[in-house]
Amino acid sequence: MADSVSRGNRRTAEALNRAGLDDPRPALRNLLRDLKERDPEAFGEATRRYQEKLAPSLASDGDDPVAAWLEYGCWLAQRVSPGKVVEVDATGRARPAPETPGKGRLFLHLPSDPKRKALVILAPREPTLPQRETMALLAG
Numbered sequence: 001m002a003d004s005v006s007r008g009n010r011r012t013a014e015a016l017n018r019a020g021l022d023d024p025r026p027a028l029r030n031l032l033r034d035l036k037e038r039d040p041e042a043f044g045e046a047t048r049r050y051q052e053k054l055a056p057s058l059a060s061d062g063d064d065p066v067a068a069w070l071e072y073g074c075w076l077a078q079r080v081s082p083g084k085v086v087e088v089d090a091t092g093r094a095r096p097a098p099e100t101p102g103k104g105r106l107f108l109h110l111p112s113d114p115k116r117k118a119l120v121i122l123a124p125r126e127p128t129l130p131q132r133e134t135m136a137l138l139a140g
Contacts, residue, residue: 005059007058008058011059011065015064019066019104020103020126021101021122021123022124025069028069031073031119032076035076035080038080046079049075050072053072070099070101073107073122080119081111081113081119083109083110083111084109085121086110087107088130089104089105090130091128094108106120106124106127106131106134107120108121108134108135108139117138117139117140118138123135
């Protein structure tokens with residue numbers, strides 16, 4: 001098990017580096033803490049999903065770790081606050097998120113509840129000015 005976890009961590013780091021993306025795990029841990037406080041049953045489902053689906057996918061040669069983290073992050077954000085995920089390109093233009101992340105793209109979960117802030121699922125390591133402004137305005 002420890003070997004597959006370290007393999008998954010290594011593959012994640014390499015894939016994030018190639019894609020020019022920040023590590024999503026710290027933000028996702030915050031979502032998990034929020035979920036644990038508000039809905040322990042959903043938190044249990046999230047940890048099972050991580051252990052049974054995400055972790056094996058990260059260690060598998062055939063799967064894209066960035067796409068796997070995006071899928072898990074979208075699923076998790078939906079449990080915290082229903083809404084939709086958008087992809088924001090370098091110009092700041094948003095569109096419905098594809099299943100496979102593109103290099104330098106920002107992925108935001110926009111809650112249906114207008115009182116809740118957007119959640120950053122994946123962010124470029126070096127976001128453009130329009131992407132930074134989008135994050136500051138919506139996820140602030």
